[in-house]
Amino acid sequence: xxxxxxxxxxxxxxxxxxxxYTLCGGNLVGVMFGSxxxxxxxxxxxLLLPYLFxxxxxxxSVSPHMRRFTSCKxxxxxxxxxSYIGLSLIFGAENQSIFIAALCTALAFVLSFAxxxxxxxxxxxxAPSVFLLFLFWAVYFSFTPFPPQxxxxxxxxxxxxxxxxxxxxxxxxxxxxxxxxS
Numbered sequence: 368x369x370x371x372x373x374x375x376x377x378x379x380x381x382x383x384x385x386x387x388y389t390l391c392g393g394n395l396v397g398v399m400f401g402s403x404x405x406x407x408x409x410x411x412x413x414l415l416l417p418y419l420f421x422x423x424x425x426x427x428s429v430s431p432h433m434r435r436f437t438s439c440k441x442x443x444x445x446x447x448x449x450s451y452i453g454l455s456l457i458f459g460a461e462n463q464s465i466f467i468a469a470l471c472t473a474l475a476f477v478l479s480f481a482x483x484x485x486x487x488x489x490x491x492x493x494a495p496s497v498f499l500l501f502l503f504w505a506v507y508f509s510f511t512p513f514p515p516q517x518x519x520x521x522x523x524x525x526x527x528x529x530x531x532x533x534x535x536x537x538x539x540x541x542x543x544x545x546x547x548x549s
Contacts, residue, residue, distance in 0.1 A: 380417035404522035443479035
């Protein structure tokens, strides 16, 4: 039951967070927690944070075995991010739909539930899971202002990376992007 509620929660938060940057007027809260452009990374980022937040809600409300739960949620968090990025690259950055987000989110919750209920000894992965959570936060907070120059971080509308300036000639940026990629 919590997994189904989690899927709905993550998707509703995704819709809100996709507009957060413009709602905040482009300030720091909007940059860190919203989507600053239409790149695959920014759309993935607004799925991952609600997933983590829902995991904290589950951890506090259900009181599962913490080491096992943390390991399962970390594995499924990385699965969510990698599957969303992979499907978005396969189907094209401009075709990022709610369907891909819903599918990846549902599969991540199912994976987490299946791992937690399985007989695998996943609690032994607690230390690497904590390290991977810290690594996730480092990546999360650094790739929006300083994105690598690859297809995952490319804004499909402007052809730019990272935070798009407010007063930009999108036609010139599109022509530059065409020249750069040809």
